Amino acid sequence: MTSRKVISVKNLVKKFGHFVANDNLNFDVYEGEIFGFLGANGAGKTTAIRILSGLLQPTSGEVTVAGFDAKKYPEKIKKSIGYMCQKFSLYQDLTVSENIMLYGGIYGIRKKVIKERTNDLLKRLHFEEYGNRLISTLPLGLKQKLAFSVAILHEPKIVFLDEPTGGVDPIARRQFWELIYEAASEGITVFVTTHYMDEAEYCDRVSIMNDGKIVALDTPTELKNQYSASSIEEVFVKIARPNRN
Amino acid sequence: MKRFIGFVKKEFLHIFRDFRTLIILFGIPTAQILIFGFVVSTEIKEADIAFLDLSKDEVTQKISEKFCSSGFFRRTDNLYSYNDIDEVLKSGKAKAVVIFGENFGRDLTSNGKASISIVADGSEPNTATFITNYASAIINDFNREFVPDGSTDKFLVQSEVSMFYNPELKGHFMFVPGVIAYILILICALMTSITITREKEFGTMEVLLVSPLKPIQIIVGKVVPYFILSFVNVIVILLLSRLVFDLPVKGSLLLLLAESMLYILMSLSLGLFISTVSKTMQQAIFISLVGLLLPTIVLSGFIFPIENMPKIYNIVTLILPPRYFIVIIKNIMIKGTGFLYIWKETLILIVMTAIFIGLSVKKFKIRLE
Numbered sequence: 001m002t003s004r005k006v007i008s009v010k011n012l013v014k015k016f017g018h019f020v021a022n023d024n025l026n027f028d029v030y031e032g033e034i035f036g037f038l039g040a041n042g043a044g045k046t047t048a049i050r051i052l053s054g055l056l057q058p059t060s061g062e063v064t065v066a067g068f069d070a071k072k073y074p075e076k077i078k079k080s081i082g083y084m085c086q087k088f089s090l091y092q093d094l095t096v097s098e099n100i101m102l103y104g105g106i107y108g109i110r111k112k113v114i115k116e117r118t119n120d121l122l123k124r125l126h127f128e129e130y131g132n133r134l135i136s137t138l139p140l141g142l143k144q145k146l147a148f149s150v151a152i153l154h155e156p157k158i159v160f161l162d163e164p165t166g167g168v169d170p171i172a173r174r175q176f177w178e179l180i181y182e183a184a185s186e187g188i189t190v191f192v193t194t195h196y197m198d199e200a201e202y203c204d205r206v207s208i209m210n211d212g213k214i215v216a217l218d219t220p221t222e223l224k225n226q227y228s229a230s231s232i233e234e235v236f237v238k239i240a241r242p243n244r245n
Numbered sequence: 246m247k248r249f250i251g252f253v254k255k256e257f258l259h260i261f262r263d264f265r266t267l268i269i270l271f272g273i274p275t276a277q278i279l280i281f282g283f284v285v286s287t288e289i290k291e292a293d294i295a296f297l298d299l300s301k302d303e304v305t306q307k308i309s310e311k312f313c314s315s316g317f318f319r320r321t322d323n324l325y326s327y328n329d330i331d332e333v334l335k336s337g338k339a340k341a342v343v344i345f346g347e348n349f350g351r352d353l354t355s356n357g358k359a360s361i362s363i364v365a366d367g368s369e370p371n372t373a374t375f376i377t378n379y380a381s382a383i384i385n386d387f388n389r390e391f392v393p394d395g396s397t398d399k400f401l402v403q404s405e406v407s408m409f410y411n412p413e414l415k416g417h418f419m420f421v422p423g424v425i426a427y428i429l430i431l432i433c434a435l436m437t438s439i440t441i442t443r444e445k446e447f448g449t450m451e452v453l454l455v456s457p458l459k460p461i462q463i464i465v466g467k468v469v470p471y472f473i474l475s476f477v478n479v480i481v482i483l484l485l486s487r488l489v490f491d492l493p494v495k496g497s498l499l500l501l502l503a504e505s506m507l508y509i510l511m512s513l514s515l516g517l518f519i520s521t522v523s524k525t526m527q528q529a530i531f532i533s534l535v536g537l538l539l540p541t542i543v544l545s546g547f548i549f550p551i552e553n554m555p556k557i558y559n560i561v562t563l564i565l566p567p568r569y570f571i572v573i574i575k576n577i578m579i580k581g582t583g584f585l586y587i588w589k590e591t592l593i594l595i596v597m598t599a600i601f602i603g604l605s606v607k608k609f610k611i612r613l614e
Contacts, residue, residue: 078455078457
């Protein structure tokens with residue numbers, strides 16, 4: 001990789017009392033990369049994402065996101081990242097454009113700019129006629145795509161996607177990933193957690209967490225070679241459940 | 246600041262777009278005031294009474310005129326014998342009979358003392374009580390005119406206390422402060438806890454927390470609209486009680502509004518606290534309704550006097566904010582007293598607000614960890 005690091009994590013430890021949620025994590029993420037973050041439930045993914053997005057303070061270690069130290073400048077980090085979580089994050093009782101206006105406003109974008117970007121966005125998603133529809137009237141696949149577009153409305157350096165495609169049908173998921181590729185090609189770094197192993201194959205690089213540690217990190221092809229597996233799913237099973245094989 | 250305003254705007258949109266929220270915010274208070282005012286009427290107007298005047302002199306004439314001109318009573322019949330009393334009460338023609346004995350006039354002029362008997366229809370205990378109370382009040386009044394240097398009857402002293410601030414025994418005087426107190430705490434606490442747990446439940450809270458908005462901005466932004474609307478509510482209730490029930494604010498309106506703001510703030514922070522301890526909207530609604538509605542109505546002194554409660558309940562009422570606010574409003578609205586008489590209650594409300602906010606902040610931080 002020749003491009004610049006946008007996330008750098010060195011010896012990250014996060015403890016809750018005696019429980020170690022993140023045990024000495026080390027990894028870098030590069031600009032424009034699609035970085036897959038895999039792990040079973042309770043492996044420590046959510047904690048790591050919360051630290052990276054400035055919601056939690058690390059117990060020790062160095063974390064730099066978008067050029068800012070996560071310990072000192074969590075507020076600056078918040079301005080340069082986008083976030084979309086598993087639960088659907090737009091307001092159902094507001095219209096499409098009201099939602100966009102709200103999030104744009106929260107991120108301090110000027111009204112005129114928001115309007116321009118809203119038009120672009122709706123055009124790109126072929127949504128033009130939906131601007132004044134309430135979110136609650138849209139199908140889930142559309143909502144999800146819209147939520148992603150809103151998460152990158154303020155043109156963040158990095159966007160964190162926490163299981164963005166939960167509950168969406170395969171076709172909509174495929175379309176959703178097209179949006180992710182498009183964002184990445186525009187230079188936005190995508191940090192994504194997922195339960196769908198086929199989605200892991202779409203990532204540039206994949207890290208797999210287990211019990212608070214990163215146990216594997218490489219390109220999907222390399223990982224498959226290393227573990228002599230035919231798919232990431234197999235790799236994941238071998239790592240997460242080593243005793244059963 | 247611009248971010249913040251956009252956020253507040255969105256909260257208003259939530260409110261105005263949801264019919265149910267609007268009903269709770271404005272429909273219920275208005276309905277409550279009108280229901281309590283008209284249906285749960287605790288006063289009487291033009292009750293039918295009959296007179297049995299065996300003395301037939303100038304004084305008895307005066308007294309019965311006083312009865313009828315008071316607006317509370319209407320003469321339906323003049324009786325001529327004790328035997329008619331049973332008949333007139335049974336037929337329902339009169340709710341009570343006022344009896345002047347044969348020697349009434351003579352006794353009064355010679356001894357300075359005479360007694361009137363009032364026989365009321367006890368099958369309607371409430372009405373009967375009111376009628377006798379009103380009647381004794383009227384007699385009391387007459388006594389004062391007749392014997393200016395004071396009176397001898399025990400009855401008079403008793404009724405004087407309950408009538409002092411409410412000479413017409415207006416029922417609205419009792420319930421308007423109570424309705425304001427319980428409507429505000431219920432709506433503020435309920436709506437705040439719902440609106441915040443809703444964001445938690447829908448996952449939008451997480452997105453907001455990751456955004457550049459500070460947690461304090463999020464909380465304040467969610468609470469501000471309810472603060473404003475609740476304040477509008479106070480004004481609506483006061484206007485309704487003025488226009489519909491003719492109940493003025495005797496004391497300082499400014500003080501009343503300021504105290505209302507404090508009380509709204511207290512209720513909002515209580516709602517905030519409820520939202521930090523409940524995970525779902527249902528839980529929040531349950532806590533707000535069960536935990537607040539019943540105790541407020543039954544124990545805050547709104548309907549039942551606190552002084553008459555058994556000691557243990559009396560102690561329980563000490564932790565109920567409405568209890569203090571009711572005292573505050575009654576003082577300002579009805580007695581017209583100033584801040585000096587209610588500073589203790591005000592202080593207690595301030596302390597309660599601080600406690601709820603403190604607890605919420607603490608809880609909120611723990612949850613983030």
